[in-house]
Amino acid sequence: MEVLEAINSRRSVRSYAATSVSRENIEELIRTAIKAPSAMNSQPWAFGVIEGLEALRKFSDRAKAALLAEMDQHPMLERYRGMLSKPDSNIFHNAPALLIIYAKPGTSISSDTDCALAAQNLMLAARGMGLGSCWVGFGRVLFDSPKVKRELGVPVEYNIVAPIIVGYPQGEMPAPTPRNAPEMLFWVQG
Numbered sequence: 001m002e003v004l005e006a007i008n009s010r011r012s013v014r015s016y017a018a019t020s021v022s023r024e025n026i027e028e029l030i031r032t033a034i035k036a037p038s039a040m041n042s043q044p045w046a047f048g049v050i051e052g053l054e055a056l057r058k059f060s061d062r063a064k065a066a067l068l069a070e071m072d073q074h075p076m077l078e079r080y081r082g083m084l085s086k087p088d089s090n091i092f093h094n095a096p097a098l099l100i101i102y103a104k105p106g107t108s109i110s111s112d113t114d115c116a117l118a119a120q121n122l123m124l125a126a127r128g129m130g131l132g133s134c135w136v137g138f139g140r141v142l143f144d145s146p147k148v149k150r151e152l153g154v155p156v157e158y159n160i161v162a163p164i165i166v167g168y169p170q171g172e173m174p175a176p177t178p179r180n181a182p183e184m185l186f187w188v189q190g
Helices: 003-009 023-033 053-069 075-085 111-128 137-143 146-152
Strands: 045-051 097-103 132-135 159-167
Touching (some): 023 045, 023 111, 045 053, 053 137, 111 132
Antiparallel strands (some): 045 097
């Protein structure tokens, strides 16, 4: 698949087949992620992987509880209260794998941006490999908590950037989401 085709056909996938993603494919996604540019070649990223529907279901339940407990601090999430309150809802959409990108502190003035670039590489590579992906922002509160970092062996000072689910899409790829025209602020010609 050509890179422009991957960019133009990538979608946030929220419905996955029960098929697991091979360790080799996950390792390839991470190798592709680290090819991203980074300020001063700082390469500030660190990765974690969680596999298995049951493990991800448990983390989903914990994430929903954490989000509901902090709902007052995030009023823009109020519209998701009903979904987060449902016992059968899964913020990880029954994906077989979750890849988490953390930024190492003190490595760059733009560590979070650099890690977001790595995340985009990862998602485009997933598309090129016939996998679906989705950046699940709801996972940030849980995986950035000191308690969960300790459980997973993540240094407490590392900052979560991108929790990304990966798997084989169930059915057809979602239709494209309409995009607004770019807001052009300037175009200077010398």
